[in-house]
Each structure stands twice: as structure tokens, then as C-alpha cells.
Amino acid sequence: MIWPPDYTGEFKRRIKMLEVLGKDPVLRVGVMAYYRDNPKQWINDWCMTFDPRIAPPDPRWVPFILFPRQEQFIDFVDGCFKDKESGLAEKARDMGVTWECVCYSVHAWLFFAGTAIGWGSRKEEYVDDKDDPKAIFTKVRQLLANLPLWMLPRGFDFRKHATYMKIINPENGSSITGEAGDNIGRGGRTTIYFKDESAHYERPESIEAALGDNTDVQIDISSVNGSANVFYRRRMAGEVWEPGKVMPKGVTRVFVFDWRDHPGKTQEWYDRRRDRADREGLLHLFAQEVDRDYSGSVVGVIIKQEWVRAAIDAHIKLAKLGDWFAGERIAMQDIADGGGDKNAYISRKGVVMQRADHWGGDAGDAAKIAVPYAIEDGVHELYYDSIGVGAGFKAATNTMQEQPSWPRSLRVMQWNAAASPLDPTDHVIPGDDQSPTNEDQYGNLKVQSWFRVRTRFWKTYLAVTRGQIFDPAEMISLPSDMTNLHQVCMELSQAVKKTGTNGKTIVDKKPDGSLSPNLADAAIGCYCPTRETSILDVL
Known part of the structure; x- marks a missing residue:
């Protein structure tokens, strides 16, 4: 896969698709029926992502084009959702995992009636801050804002239905709600719950106790943070997922995002970043965030x-x-x-x-x-x-x-x-x-x-x-x-x-x-x- 993708060509493709679907409501019905069971294609056709590293005048909001391992991750989350099994994503830095889970959340919110999607992170500003593009709910709102109007739920109004830490679908009753810190899991039952940076919570045991009775599917997302935490114990007790692998019931499914999975990261990139971290005395952080090294503090x-x-x-x-x-x-x-x-x-x-x-x-x-x-x-x-x-x-x-x-x-x-x-x-x-x-x-x-x-x-x-x-x-x-x-x-x-x-x-x-x-x-x-x-x- 060529990286970075041809964003100009992708913008042109999406504009043409908009023009065709904008003129044909019957075709739109068929397309939406197809997208319901194909979240990867929906993401590749409609979702956008924000990259602050892109220098002006090029746009920082660009089409979200999944690379192969990201597509497998969507299959992983979709399998957890449909099988009502919990999952865990152990990730290297800069793999787009939170963005992927946000996209999947919006897809479920759009296409599956009555779905209650929960999101949590260790601080409230990481969950929702309208002035911070890195906040989870800022991502959700931007995704919705970039969808064509005919794809949004009937009656949807951003002022009424996209409020602080809560997104309501007025057409099918689905919702996306946010919580932070010790409040995670205490806001009522959810169909699926995403915990961002799960290895970095202050009191994870109390969060686990609250979530245990309040969600069918829990997806932990995190870079590693040593072994003295619930994320590590769940990771080690889980079963690594691979495409086509038959997974046991009742065991946390584990998805591993290695830096080598990213088509834009080469051995030369790795060596350069590692050398810089070594010079700056930050090799221990590099080991955690890039190498996914749990053992550094053991x-x-x-x-x-x-x-x-x-x-x-x-x-x-x-x-x-x-x-x-x-x-x-x-x-x-x-x-x-x-x-x-x-x-x-x-x-x-x-x-x-x-x-x-x-x-x-x-x-x-x-x-x-x-x-x-x-x-x-x-x-x-x-x-x-x-x-x-x-x-x-x-x-x-x-x-x-x-x-x-x-x-x-x-x-x-x-x-x-x-x-x-x-x-x-x-x-x-x-x-x-x-x-x-x-x-x-x-x-x-x-x-x-x-x-x-x-x-x-x-x-x-x-x-x-x-x-x-x-x-x-x-x-x-x-x-x-x-x-x-x-x-x-x-x-x-x-x-x-x-x-x-x-x-x-x-x-x-x-x-x-x-x-x-x-x-x-x-x-x-x-x-x-x-x-x-x-x-x-x-x-």
C-alpha cells in the first residue's frame, strides 16, 4: 500500500460519489442497506480524520483511508460487538485506533437501532472539549458534520442532539455517551463501551466493578504502561485474535497493533526515532509507546x-x-x-x-x-x-x-x-x-x-x-x-x-x-x- 495515500484522488472519488447519490434517492436506500453490514467500506467511503502534522496550505482534515491492519481491526471490533465478547487493543503510538473506534461508534449509532455506545477516558477534557480536536466527542461531531445530510438521522439537530458528552439519534434511539475517571461505567447500561488509554487510569479496579454489570461488550484501548495495572492482567489473560481464528467464549479478545503494521513506518523510521529518544533520555517512554514493552519497569x-x-x-x-x-x-x-x-x-x-x-x-x-x-x-x-x-x-x-x-x-x-x-x-x-x-x-x-x-x-x-x-x-x-x-x-x-x-x-x-x-x-x-x-x- 502506498503511504501517504493519494488524498486528492480520494477527494475526487468521494465528490463524484456524492454527485451520483445526491440525484438518486432509490440508489441511496440500497447503498445504506449495504453499508449497514459493511462498516469498513462505510469508513473508507465517508469518514474523515484530522492530522495536525499536515502543514498549511494542505488541509488537515483528510479522508480516512484504512490500511490493511486497520481493516482487520474493524473486523475485530465488529466481531466483538456481534458476538457480545469483550476485546482489548494493545497499540503502538500513532496507529489511529481511537479514530477507528470513533468511526465504528458512529456507524453503530447510525445503523443499529437502540444501540447505547459508551466512551470513557481518564480525564473529562479527553472525552469532550469542543476546542480540542483530540477529544473523543470532538471527533464524533466532526465525523457527523462531514457526512451528507441525507445520511444523517431524520430530525437530527446538532444543537439538540449533539450536546456535551452525549450524541442522540432521534430516528432510531441510539446514543453515544461519555464519562471520565471514576465515573466510568456509572451512567447506566451500554451495548458496547470503549475505554481509551485504559492502562493509564488511577483507580481501574473501581471502574471494572462498575462496568462489569453495565455493558455487554468492553473494548479497552491503550498503549502499554507497565505491568502493575488491570490492562496488563486482562491482556495477559486474553486470547490474541487473528483473521479467521476461532475464538473461545468468555475470554477477552486481544488485538495487537505493532508499529510494523503501519505502511508509513519503516525500519529506518524506527531507528531514527529510537536514536532520538536515546539521546534525550526518553528510551523508556519509546519502549512503552512504540515497542509496547511491558517489562521496562519489572x-x-x-x-x-x-x-x-x-x-x-x-x-x-x-x-x-x-x-x-x-x-x-x-x-x-x-x-x-x-x-x-x-x-x-x-x-x-x-x-x-x-x-x-x-x-x-x-x-x-x-x-x-x-x-x-x-x-x-x-x-x-x-x-x-x-x-x-x-x-x-x-x-x-x-x-x-x-x-x-x-x-x-x-x-x-x-x-x-x-x-x-x-x-x-x-x-x-x-x-x-x-x-x-x-x-x-x-x-x-x-x-x-x-x-x-x-x-x-x-x-x-x-x-x-x-x-x-x-x-x-x-x-x-x-x-x-x-x-x-x-x-x-x-x-x-x-x-x-x-x-x-x-x-x-x-x-x-x-x-x-x-x-x-x-x-x-x-x-x-x-x-x-x-x-x-x-x-x-x-x-
Whole structure:
């Protein structure tokens, strides 16, 4: 998609459309019937947006032209609305999410009778201030003012029906109302409620209590603001939405807006903005608002989010260092242990992560999905977490191995997280006899593996950001087009380091009541196989 769009051409297209529809009331009826079930097209045909960065004499009010990820977000909100399920938008800065939700609100207000739409933000002036184009209700009024008169409700009068923090549709009884701060959720029942900058409220628990009984659908919109808030807990307990994905009932749907989703933002743009933030001592804000980094304020994070981000497409950024795909083809299956937990599968080719997927079900079901994945990925060694329910996975794969179609090159191998560390008498820092040994430092194989993968990310970060040279075999790369990339990245930075009662390092994978990072667990095992010789050495 070309960015910025051709606004002049779009103005001409809309003017022509206005001329045609203005002369044909019968055609208008058909068009409105079409728009009712097609909010994306309605937005692309009629909605405007305000960009204060546009310098005069060019107009700052321009046609709202959705880019592909924005169109998917409208599908996301529409699905929440129709399914009566709550959603959460985790966004990088400048993605137009509030504008999109305002457009969707006006669409629902126009086309669905009796719809009560609520809007809230932490301060009243952010909700409605007629002199501030950034205020939510200023956006609503401007959208309505730019619609053709024949599209507005019969009898609609701006002076009567577009008052302070309230927009009434006199034709069908729909409404858009606003609230701020602790008053959010206390103004009566709503069909759908949008909470803008939801991670930044002062007393979010009281707001949640009020909204819980007063709305069918709650949409939280926010940039990140650390992990000590309700937004973070809801995000981590939610299920990431993707087009066509079957979503579980009663679980918050999560939409991730990464800066890479914007067609106008390139790696060069990112590097320039990050360098400026670094020079000005504002890197922590950049990490929150652009990188969506929850871990910046969390003490003891094992794999820092900025290290993980540096590893995205590292095999492309650092292709000159060698063949990143050479060597092992390994996969790891983390087994769900019930209680809403998920199975997770990670595979890699060399040191480049190949596939990341997770799903519900028991250990036997996991084998029916993981084994075909492993065969398709050309895996030689498929590891599984052997503790507890892992026995069910092994039993299922034993049965499958009796089939003639089982590839002779594929071995299923156990990975025992509670086992003793590998190379127990080796020192943690190679060549440093003063550093502790692996058996003295790490409580078990799981802990040691987290720190070995940490070293991979650290070396990759140094190579990408500082030009240091390492063998690709010592690093790691996450393809930017890999399914579930955002979830993998977040989970890898969830675990924190702690010290056990015996003085050894332990890993807390679920700080602050977070859900188990199953994809991260699978990734850790995938990059830390427990045998000493590669299967490639014996084939």
C-alpha cells in the first residue's frame, strides 16, 4: 500500500460519489442497506480524520483511508460487538485506533437501532472539549458534520442532539455517551463501551466493578504502561485474535497493533526515532509507546524485551555473518496441564524459529497436531515436556510410530524440566574459574535453559545494535512474518529471575498472576536440546 495515500484522488472519488447519490434517492436506500453490514467500506467511503502534522496550505482534515491492519481491526471490533465478547487493543503510538473506534461508534449509532455506545477516558477534557480536536466527542461531531445530510438521522439537530458528552439519534434511539475517571461505567447500561488509554487510569479496579454489570461488550484501548495495572492482567489473560481464528467464549479478545503494521513506518523510521529518544533520555517512554514493552519497569526480567525485538529478522539483518539456517532441525512441544492451559509447539531450522502455534486439548490431542507439524517442518528431533501429563503425549506418539508413514528420520525425545543442569561442573562463565558451576547456580535444567536462551538473545542484541560479531549458531532469529510472533515475544519477556531458599537461581514464569507462557516454554526447550550429539552427526 502506498503511504501517504493519494488524498486528492480520494477527494475526487468521494465528490463524484456524492454527485451520483445526491440525484438518486432509490440508489441511496440500497447503498445504506449495504453499508449497514459493511462498516469498513462505510469508513473508507465517508469518514474523515484530522492530522495536525499536515502543514498549511494542505488541509488537515483528510479522508480516512484504512490500511490493511486497520481493516482487520474493524473486523475485530465488529466481531466483538456481534458476538457480545469483550476485546482489548494493545497499540503502538500513532496507529489511529481511537479514530477507528470513533468511526465504528458512529456507524453503530447510525445503523443499529437502540444501540447505547459508551466512551470513557481518564480525564473529562479527553472525552469532550469542543476546542480540542483530540477529544473523543470532538471527533464524533466532526465525523457527523462531514457526512451528507441525507445520511444523517431524520430530525437530527446538532444543537439538540449533539450536546456535551452525549450524541442522540432521534430516528432510531441510539446514543453515544461519555464519562471520565471514576465515573466510568456509572451512567447506566451500554451495548458496547470503549475505554481509551485504559492502562493509564488511577483507580481501574473501581471502574471494572462498575462496568462489569453495565455493558455487554468492553473494548479497552491503550498503549502499554507497565505491568502493575488491570490492562496488563486482562491482556495477559486474553486470547490474541487473528483473521479467521476461532475464538473461545468468555475470554477477552486481544488485538495487537505493532508499529510494523503501519505502511508509513519503516525500519529506518524506527531507528531514527529510537536514536532520538536515546539521546534525550526518553528510551523508556519509546519502549512503552512504540515497542509496547511491558517489562521496562519489572525487576529481574530474564530476557529483556529490547533484546527480543532486536532478534526479529536477525537472520536478514545479519545475513553476512553466515548461514542462519544451517544445522539442527528441532521442535519442542509444551504439554497443557489443564486449567485453561494450552499446548504449545515451536520449531526451528538452524537458529531461525520456524513455527509457533498453541491450542487447547489434552496430551493425546497435542500429538495429533505436533507430529504432522514436525513432519511438515522437516524436524529430526521432536522434544516434549516429560513431567506429569507428558506421558500421554509419549503414549500417543508411540502408537503413531507404528504406522508405516512415520519418517525414519524423526525421533521423539523427552525433555525433563526438573532434571539437573547440563554440564553440571562447568562454570557458568566459560573460562572464569571464579564463577559458580552450573549445578551451584541453577536449580534445574529449566532454569539453566532460560539463561542459555537469554545469552542467545543478548548476543543477537549486541550484534544487531552494536555491530559485535558472533557465530550465527550462538544467536537466534524470529521471522517477522511468523504466526503468533507478538505472543512469542511477549511471553519470552515474562519470566523473572528469583533466588530460591537454597541460594540457587530459580525462574518465576508467572509473576503478578500471569498465565503460563507456554510458547516461551516451548521455545526454551527447542533451543536447549538435552542430548550432547546432534542427530545430524549420526544420520
